[in-house]
Structures are given as C-alpha cells and as structure tokens.
Amino acid sequence: MADTAYKLVLLRHGESDWNRKGLFTGWVDVDLTETGETEAARGGQLLIDADVLPDVLHTSLQRRAIRTAQLALDSADRNWIPVRRSWRLNERHYGALQGKDKAATLAEFGEEQFMLWRRSYDTPPPPLADDDEYSQVNDAAYAGLPDEIRPRTECLKDVVERMLPYWYDAIVPDLQAGRTTLVAAHGNSLRALVKHLDGISDDAIAGLNIPTGIPLLYELDADLRPVTPGGRYLDPEAAAAAIEAVKNQGRK
Numbered sequence: 001m002a003d004t005a006y007k008l009v010l011l012r013h014g015e016s017d018w019n020r021k022g023l024f025t026g027w028v029d030v031d032l033t034e035t036g037e038t039e040a041a042r043g044g045q046l047l048i049d050a051d052v053l054p055d056v057l058h059t060s061l062q063r064r065a066i067r068t069a070q071l072a073l074d075s076a077d078r079n080w081i082p083v084r085r086s087w088r089l090n091e092r093h094y095g096a097l098q099g100k101d102k103a104a105t106l107a108e109f110g111e112e113q114f115m116l117w118r119r120s121y122d123t124p125p126p127p128l129a130d131d132d133e134y135s136q137v138n139d140a141a142y143a144g145l146p147d148e149i150r151p152r153t154e155c156l157k158d159v160v161e162r163m164l165p166y167w168y169d170a171i172v173p174d175l176q177a178g179r180t181t182l183v184a185a186h187g188n189s190l191r192a193l194v195k196h197l198d199g200i201s202d203d204a205i206a207g208l209n210i211p212t213g214i215p216l217l218y219e220l221d222a223d224l225r226p227v228t229p230g231g232r233y234l235d236p237e238a239a240a241a242a243i244e245a246v247k248n249q250g251r252k
C-alpha cells in the first residue's frame, strides 16, 4: 500500500430546507434545516475524534456549504483557518428542475427520464429560463462571471469540466503544501471530484451518492491517488444509511 502524502476531507452540506422538502435544488441558495445544522456540528466532532484537523477550507458560494463548514469548524475549534470560495464547487445546476418536487417529477416523467436527468453523466435537464423565479443569472455572487459561463443547466460532465480547474489550481497546491484540506460542497460537485479521484467510469458514477454532513477522508499518495479507493467516511454506519436515503429520494 502506498504511503499517505496528503489528507483531503470532503464534506457535503448538512440537510437543507429543500432536501427536507424533496425539491431539486441546484444553484438555488437555500439554507440548512436544524437537522442540517446538527449534522454539520457533528461533522466537526467526527474530525476531532479522528484527529483530522483541517488547515485550510474551500467552499462553494452557496450558504448551505458555507454554513456547514462554519458549524463543523466551530465544533472542531478550527474557525480560524484560511478559506477560499469558488462557484466551481457549487452544486450542479439542475436547470428547469430547480424548485420541482422529485417525487412529482418521477411520477410525471417516469423512472428512465428521472434517472437520466438525475444521475446520467451527460444528459442535462432542460435549461432554466433567465426570468424564472429560480434562476441565478442576476445573483450578485456571479456578477463577475461572463454570461456565457453562467449555467442555465448542467449534467455531471459539465460539473467535472468546471470543477477540475479549481481542483488543480487551488486545492492541489494546498495539499502539496502539506495542508490538511477541507472541501465543503455539494452532492454532485463532490460526486464529480470523487469520480476524478477514484477514476470512476461515466456509467458507474450513476451509482454513487454522497450523504449529508459526514466527513469523507481521502488519504492521497504523492501522485494524488487515493491510498484507499473511495476514501473513508468518519462514521461509516451513518454514511451507509444516509447514502441509501439519498439514492431513494423521490421514491415513496
């Protein structure tokens, strides 16, 4: 087994208000539920218990990830570490499905179309109109992005392509400087990063789901390859149950 050179912790935000309601979220900037806040704080305790103390934080521009990181780091007494934020870590943009009920979408369009939109690698949902109430084209957070960069919908392939430049340019240098690096992000932006780290195929990635609020530790070798494929959840039992729940979202 290769030696561990770097420590990377992936943390999906705690339960959000629209996770609770079963709505497609994407770039809509919803907050955490009280359950999500508790999950986030427990995530910090899990870091302490595992003696994995982040030296630097990277988050998306979305409050559910930003607040999850703050609550986890507060719980781990690591509030003071430096942080960088990027749209490139945002959740995948869910297009015209943003705000739609997952169960109702499954019922209306059927299993095949639902799974194509939700978990295929290269089939995005229909684009979201710029005048839709759930569009972010006029959000101040993205004002610095050229209009052609601001997504109106994304498939996972799109997320991989816009996330990897940030991985190579911002996160890898922190790892190579010897910093234990925490990435607080979202179900699909983390699926995109896990796909890259573990070399998961375009077909197999459909079967991977990320639970909320449970730190996933990747020990990486000097070539940034996982010493343990898939990494290690710091609460494996809770993760297994939560992963099953994410997989079955939309199903009664």
Ligand SMILES: O=C(O)[C@H](O)COP(=O)(O)O
Residues within 6 Å of the ligand: 023, 024, 025, 026, 027, 091, 094, 118, 186, 187, 188, 246, 249
């Ligand atoms: O954006 C969302 O709806 C969720 O955070 C991720 O949803 P999914 O697990 O259905 O892709």
